[in-house]
Amino acid sequence: MKLDGKVAIITGSTSGIGLDIAKCYLKNGANVVICGTNPKKLINVTNELKEEFNLDNFLVIKADVTSTEDVKNLFRETINKFKHLDILVNNAGVAPRSSMEETSDEEFLKVLNINLMGAFKCTREAISYMKDTGGSIINTSSFVSLYGSPYQAAYSSSKAAINGLTKSNAKELGKYNIRVNAVAPGVVMTEMVKNDCDEETINRLNLMTPLKRGATPDDLVGIYLYLASDDAKFTTGTIINIDGGLVM
Numbered sequence: 001m002k003l004d005g006k007v008a009i010i011t012g013s014t015s016g017i018g019l020d021i022a023k024c025y026l027k028n029g030a031n032v033v034i035c036g037t038n039p040k041k042l043i044n045v046t047n048e049l050k051e052e053f054n055l056d057n058f059l060v061i062k063a064d065v066t067s068t069e070d071v072k073n074l075f076r077e078t079i080n081k082f083k084h085l086d087i088l089v090n091n092a093g094v095a096p097r098s099s100m101e102e103t104s105d106e107e108f109l110k111v112l113n114i115n116l117m118g119a120f121k122c123t124r125e126a127i128s129y130m131k132d133t134g135g136s137i138i139n140t141s142s143f144v145s146l147y148g149s150p151y152q153a154a155y156s157s158s159k160a161a162i163n164g165l166t167k168s169n170a171k172e173l174g175k176y177n178i179r180v181n182a183v184a185p186g187v188v189m190t191e192m193v194k195n196d197c198d199e200e201t202i203n204r205l206n207l208m209t210p211l212k213r214g215a216t217p218d219d220l221v222g223i224y225l226y227l228a229s230d231d232a233k234f235t236t237g238t239i240i241n242i243d244g245g246l247v248m
Ligand SMILES: NC(=O)c1ccc[n+]([C@@H]2O[C@H](COP(=O)([O-])OP(=O)(O)OC[C@H]3O[C@@H](n4cnc5c(N)ncnc54)[C@H](OP(=O)(O)O)[C@@H]3O)[C@@H](O)[C@H]2O)c1
Pocket: 011, 012, 013, 014, 015, 016, 017, 018, 035, 036, 037, 038, 039, 041, 042, 063, 064, 065, 066, 091, 092, 093, 094, 095, 114, 118, 140, 141, 142, 143, 184, 185, 186, 187, 188, 189, 190, 191, 192, 193
């Protein structure tokens, strides 16, 4: 299996894309640490994974990526259970919609704190654990980082910054054989889109997509598997669009 013996932390893995990445990595032999903030989702995901996978191979931790203490604890608990770390997927994110005129400083900063600072904090923490052995860091960006999106200035800004973080980290951490890449999905039918995006916008984006549909998380996991595996041993600093051709 592609990830035999590897250990992965996936932030924002209690639902949607992150949960499907977690299942894919488990099926491919990895030990996986799942995290999020919602206590109910944490219980549900534990019960769901217990049905299919061995409890020895995964750990579910409550961690808010905006909290430096929570992030430190997430990595400490991971090392306590699995002894090393090979893969970090910075996937936690929120995508609220509001007009520029009505967005408060606090609302804008909240999005940057989760989507950007969360990835920054987790990556900073991962370095010391990956420095001697190498590793793969994968950031979830978005097509809006390249394309823009009305009523999502904070979200688009956070994802554009993720692209900058990815490239700068790839240049800085390559000397430790730590590879840093990003995946930029198009529209993916998850809780995030169902809660924050109206049907008309989704239909319009689907029509503009050469493959004429939105994605399911299952459409994305192959690229996260590739980037985490040794198949991608010479791939770093890339931002890979997985969007049915929406941005090209
Ligand atoms: N869906 C799309 O169309 C789309 C497109 C491009 C990019 N993306 C990106 O894909 C990633 C996953 O989104 P999704 O579509 O799968 O939505 P989702 O189902 O809402 O997943 C978001 C995840 O982030 C977690 N999260 C939110 N705030 C957090 C915090 N402060 N600390 C830790 N975890 C936190 C959530 O867990 P809790 O609720 O338990 O906190 C959840 O597990 C996001 O980065 C998003 O921007 C999505």
